[in-house]
Amino acid sequence: MALRLLLPLLLLAAALLIYPARGISSQASDCCLKNSQRNxxxxxxxxxxxxxPETGCLLRAVVFTTRKNKKLCASPTDPAVQKLIQKLEKKKGSSGAPRRKAPRQKRQRT
Structure with a gap:
């Protein structure tokens, strides 16, 4: 009698343990495992x-995407990386409408 009561409870507990584990594994993304030392x-x-950690990765990193869609990992504390981020932010801020050159004024001969 106790076995009839215990078996469904064990199955329910096992199902609850397995279900959240599936959700966690599907949440994983491509994470950098180490940072590049090269510029x-x-x-x-x-x-x-x-x-x-806020994105589900253990290592804190800056992930750069190249023009050829390759991913490069770098340390966020590296001064060269911070400079590159600033350069990208500046470019992104000015990338609204394409800039047009002002028309050249003709010089008058005297």
Missing amino acids: IPAGWVKSYSLQG
């Missing part, structure tokens, strides 16, 4: 994103 040329990079 990343600014001409290669088109965008960046930040990763860390």
